Amino acid sequence: MMSKSSATDSFNLEPTFPSQRRICNESRLQWEVEVCGENFTRDMAHIDSQYWCNLTHIIREYHLFTSCTEEKSLVVNCYWPNPLVEGYMIRVHKHFFSNCTVEQVVWLDPPDDTLTVLILIPVFLTLAMIALVVWCSKRSDLLA
Numbered sequence: 001m002m003s004k005s006s007a008t009d010s011f012n013l014e015p016t017f018p019s020q021r022r023i024c025n026e027s028r029l030q031w032e033v034e035v036c037g038e039n040f041t042r043d044m045a046h047i048d049s050q051y052w053c054n055l056t057h058i059i060r061e062y063h064l065f066t067s068c069t070e071e072k073s074l075v076v077n078c079y080w081p082n083p084l085v086e087g088y089m090i091r092v093h094k095h096f097f098s099n100c101t102v103e104q105v106v107w108l109d110p111p112d113d114t115l116t117v118l119i120l121i122p123v124f125l126t127l128a129m130i131a132l133v134v135w136c137s138k139r140s141d142l143l144a
Helices: 026-045 055-075 083-097 112-143
Strands: none
Touching (some): 055 083
16 A cells, blocks of 8 residues: 655755864874874884895885874864875985985896897887788789
8 A cells, every 4th residue: 555645744844054064173183193203213213224125025014104193184074195294204205215215227238239129029019010911912813
């Protein structure tokens, strides 16, 4: 059996107001990020500095640090990443990871003989394929 109901029964007719956008509390975020940084510094103190550039040794601590900054950003109604957090993370990177640069590999051209062979092989293969297509098309004309 069907019950009587009007179309307005399923709708709320009261006016709705747009939700107020919460404002990012940057001063609190600065303090919260500092707390995350202090925890990261304390955790890194337990790792020998010779291993700071080895990600397998610091990945847990670094993950906790980034998760902390993300969580604290959201708690104080800020998006993540944001310029304040990025600036702080850059300072942390400069402090802990400034000596982690790897020597750049200098790329050299191969010897001229090798380069010539590497260039000529595709050229000759292309010419051979063109010749094969032309030969097959002429041969199919003779067979038809």
